[in-house]
Amino acid sequence: MSPHPFDAAIALQPRGDGSFAGRTSPAYANFIGPYGGITAAQCLHAVLLHPDRLGEPVAFTVNFAAAVADGDFLLRPRAARTNRSTQHWIVEMVQGEEVVATATALTAVRRPTWGGHEARMPEVPKPQDVARTPRRGVAWLDRYETRFLVGTLPRDWDGSGTAESLSRLWVRDEPPRPLDFPSLAALADVFFPRIWLRRARQTPLGTVSMTVYFHCTAQALAAAGSGWLLAQARGQGFGSGYFDHSGQLWSEAGDLLATTHQVMYYKE
Amino acid sequence: MSPHPFDAAIALQPRGDGSFAGRTSPAYANFIGPYGGITAAQCLHAVLLHPDRLGEPVAFTVNFAAAVADGDFLLRPRAARTNRSTQHWIVEMVQGEEVVATATALTAVRRPTWGGHEARMPEVPKPQDVARTPRRGVAWLDRYETRFLVGTLPRDWDGSGTAESLSRLWVRDEPPRPLDFPSLAALADVFFPRIWLRRARQTPLGTVSMTVYFHCTAQALAAAGSGWLLAQARGQGFGSGYFDHSGQLWSEAGDLLATTHQVMYYKE
Numbered sequence: 001m002s003p004h005p006f007d008a009a010i011a012l013q014p015r016g017d018g019s020f021a022g023r024t025s026p027a028y029a030n031f032i033g034p035y036g037g038i039t040a041a042q043c044l045h046a047v048l049l050h051p052d053r054l055g056e057p058v059a060f061t062v063n064f065a066a067a068v069a070d071g072d073f074l075l076r077p078r079a080a081r082t083n084r085s086t087q088h089w090i091v092e093m094v095q096g097e098e099v100v101a102t103a104t105a106l107t108a109v110r111r112p113t114w115g116g117h118e119a120r121m122p123e124v125p126k127p128q129d130v131a132r133t134p135r136r137g138v139a140w141l142d143r144y145e146t147r148f149l150v151g152t153l154p155r156d157w158d159g160s161g162t163a164e165s166l167s168r169l170w171v172r173d174e175p176p177r178p179l180d181f182p183s184l185a186a187l188a189d190v191f192f193p194r195i196w197l198r199r200a201r202q203t204p205l206g207t208v209s210m211t212v213y214f215h216c217t218a219q220a221l222a223a224a225g226s227g228w229l230l231a232q233a234r235g236q237g238f239g240s241g242y243f244d245h246s247g248q249l250w251s252e253a254g255d256l257l258a259t260t261h262q263v264m265y266y267k268e
Numbered sequence: 269m270s271p272h273p274f275d276a277a278i279a280l281q282p283r284g285d286g287s288f289a290g291r292t293s294p295a296y297a298n299f300i301g302p303y304g305g306i307t308a309a310q311c312l313h314a315v316l317l318h319p320d321r322l323g324e325p326v327a328f329t330v331n332f333a334a335a336v337a338d339g340d341f342l343l344r345p346r347a348a349r350t351n352r353s354t355q356h357w358i359v360e361m362v363q364g365e366e367v368v369a370t371a372t373a374l375t376a377v378r379r380p381t382w383g384g385h386e387a388r389m390p391e392v393p394k395p396q397d398v399a400r401t402p403r404r405g406v407a408w409l410d411r412y413e414t415r416f417l418v419g420t421l422p423r424d425w426d427g428s429g430t431a432e433s434l435s436r437l438w439v440r441d442e443p444p445r446p447l448d449f450p451s452l453a454a455l456a457d458v459f460f461p462r463i464w465l466r467r468a469r470q471t472p473l474g475t476v477s478m479t480v481y482f483h484c485t486a487q488a489l490a491a492a493g494s495g496w497l498l499a500q501a502r503g504q505g506f507g508s509g510y511f512d513h514s515g516q517l518w519s520e521a522g523d524l525l526a527t528t529h530q531v532m533y534y535k536e
Contacts, residue, residue: 058476058477058510058531059331059476059477059531061329061372061477061479063327063356063372063374065348065349065351065356066349066351080333080360080367080370081333081334081366081367081368081370083333083334086476086533088331088333088367088370090358090360090370092348092358098349099348099349099356100349102348102349102356102358102372103372104329104331104370104371104372104477106331106476106477106531108509108510108533110508110509110510111508111509112508113507113508113509113534113535113536114467114506114536115506115507115508116466116506116507117504117505117506117507118431118432118433118462118466118502118503118504118505118506119503119504119505163386164386165386194386198384198386199382208326208327208354208374209326209327209329209372209374209479209481211329211477211479211529213477213504213505213510213512213529213531215504215505215507215510215512216507217508234386235386235387236385236386236387236481236483236516236524236527237385237386237387237481237483237524237527238382238383238384238385238386239381239383239384239385239483239484240378240379240380240381240383240485241376241378241379241381242326242376242378242481242483244481244483244527246514246527246529248504256504256505258505259504259505259512259514259529261479261481261514261527261529263326263327263374263481265354265376266381267381268381268382
């Protein structure tokens with residue numbers, strides 16, 4: 001049986017010096033270079049595979065420094081600081097002599113404490129009661145099944161736009177795959193650009209930085225299995241070539257798994 | 269005339285090799301070590317002072333890797349990637365041989381484009397119509413004047429707590445000081461821990477990672493001058509020792525200046 005396309009895409013070969021060799025996957029190709037979510041997952045995977053790694057990811061920021069070229073890359077994770085139960089990582093993704101992405105990650109041994117998520121899952125129909133949303137054009141869109149509830153792509157690219165850029169959708173890997181931290185990091189980038197809703201107009205753009213906070217232990221992720229996630233994102237600031245959004249991802253059972261924020265460049 | 273305490277606190281001496289020497293400021297002391305916002309401002313300032321720096325900050329993430337000891341530190345900003353109009357920085361703050369903070373920053377030459385902020389300032393009374401909120405106990409609290417509108421500190425630390433952790437306040441440097449990117453980064457950390465509202469109970473805690481997205485040019489910041497900012501934050505996920513919040517900062521005139529997110533560690 002061949003591996004899931006996601007596992008094939010994030011596969012990394014240790015090089016013995018703490019760095020890892022990888023290769024871009026045509027299965028996750030975007031318009032130019034790979035889907036940002038798969039680059040994020042590769043950076044995080046390098047941290048998780050590192051023999052010195054302590055605990056599970058809590059905070060993860062990836063900066064997309066340049067278009068990743070199709071082909072080979074190197075990942076260089078480095079533990080900048082190791083404490084008793086937390087660790088701070090700096091990661092560089094390199095092609096040839098050029099840095100194409102940077103990342104930082106906090107990993108930690110998580111312990112049971114008081115808890116109570118404040119960002120609650122909105123009341124929405126179940127995934128099986130929502131129609132599949134066709135999304136085509138680039139390879140990575142076929143790697144996710146999406147069922148939009150709110151804020152789907154503009155039907156007419158006529159420049160009309162909307163005042164609000166909220167999107168809410170059910171999403172899962174296609175074919176389904178048990179969730180883990182790399183796949184959750186990739187899913188955090190699944191939203192199309194918020195500016196498309198605001199402007200109903202296409203313009204060159206790309207994510208420049210994304211942060212993911214993980215609100216689940218590996219155990220809680222395992223419990224979510226290969227089920228649906230409810231994903232939601234809303235734009236905040238738009239101006240002078242950059243906009244951001246803030247988002248949340250819940251399991252089908254309503255557990256908050258991750259919160260995410262990203263900033264995108266846009267032209268015009 | 270002596271410099272503003274903020275300028276004294278973020279003062280850095282270039283060492284000729286691209287690194288900078290600094291010193292913690294008693295004026296911004298917190299319970300243990302310095303206020304995280306001043307550490308953030310120092311990291312960002314090192315990038316802005318670097319002779320190779322291109323453009324203005326757009327995205328900034330700082331990771332608090334360890335308690336910063338009172339005394340000297342070194343800042344090592346490094347341009348990991350320089351493009352035509354954007355640049356990606358990695359920063360390490362070091363004391364002795366130990367990394368105490370890491371950061372990444374995206375700086376960019378920002379150009380006029382379509383814009384329209386979606387996160388609007390809530391309707392609130394003007395700062396002069398709101399009573400000053402006394403905040404005492406550690407030095408840095410005296411460096412900001414705050415006027416809370418919603419979600420002030422619990423009056424009774426009786427474990428009752430609230431279901432929502434929204435805080436909304438007017439805030440400015442004390443004494444007033446014209447805004448710039450380092451001071452805005454410091455202000456992004458001005459919120460007390462959201463978990464205090466949720467639990468009305470004190471427990472050991474600390475910020476481990478904070479991200480700031482700047483939605484203003486240097487020109488827009490200059491226009492905000494030394495005026496009030498409306499700052500707002502709301503908790504999202506709380507569990508297994510970590511919680512996060514999402515926040516916004518507007519100028520008194522209602523312009524969105526920055527959005528921010530952070531994740532804090534807590535015990536119990």
